[in-house]
Amino acid sequence: MSKKPKRKVGRPKGKAQGIAVTRKKISDGFDMFCDDKNISQIAKKLNMARSTVSKYRDREGWDKRREIIREKATRRIDNKIAVDHSRHITLARALQTTGAKRILTLKDKDISARDAKDFIKDGIMLEREISGEGERTIQITIKLPLGLENM
Numbered sequence: 001m002s003k004k005p006k007r008k009v010g011r012p013k014g015k016a017q018g019i020a021v022t023r024k025k026i027s028d029g030f031d032m033f034c035d036d037k038n039i040s041q042i043a044k045k046l047n048m049a050r051s052t053v054s055k056y057r058d059r060e061g062w063d064k065r066r067e068i069i070r071e072k073a074t075r076r077i078d079n080k081i082a083v084d085h086s087r088h089i090t091l092a093r094a095l096q097t098t099g100a101k102r103i104l105t106l107k108d109k110d111i112s113a114r115d116a117k118d119f120i121k122d123g124i125m126l127e128r129e130i131s132g133e134g135e136r137t138i139q140i141t142i143k144l145p146l147g148l149e150n151m
Contacts, residue, residue, distance in 0.1 A: 021048065026056050033062050034069060088130045095123030 025046050032042045039057065043050040057063070099119025 021052060021056070026060065029053055029056060030060070030062055030065070033057065034066050085130060089127055092123045092127035092130060095119050095126065097123075099123065 025048065029042045029046055029048075032045060037045070039050050039053050042048075043053045046053070096119070099116045099121075102116040102119070
């Protein structure tokens with residue numbers, strides 16, 4: 001009795017396993033992942049198997065990398081908002097200061113007392129709005145020097 005040769009399982013000799021995954025494809029996949037595309041969408045777009053995309057997501061730590069990128073972006077945005085907020089407060093206070101100084105030094109041909117009052121009022125309202133208190137209504141009373149009350 002003769003023995004039958006064992007049949008080899010797998011791909012035939014000389015046949016490539018599949019299309020090589022390039023760094024560009026991995027990078028493009030990560031970019032899509034950061035844009036909130038799911039694994040199926042990425043695989044379809046890159047013409048890759050879902051399992052291959054998942055393998056690179058896990059191997060290269062896409063979840064963690066995306067989270068780090070988002071945290072940095074959030075910090076940059078928060079810092080920019082804080083700088084803008086501070087600048088706006090400074091401008092609002094400058095309006096108030098300009099109005100107060102003009103009222104104290106009013107002369108002919110200067111701005112009117114009404115305009116000076118409006119500077120102060122606008123500065124206070126702007127400062128309150130920037131500080132998050134703008135929705136609540138308050139009464140602002142500005143006392144003018146004697147002789148200017150009726151302006």
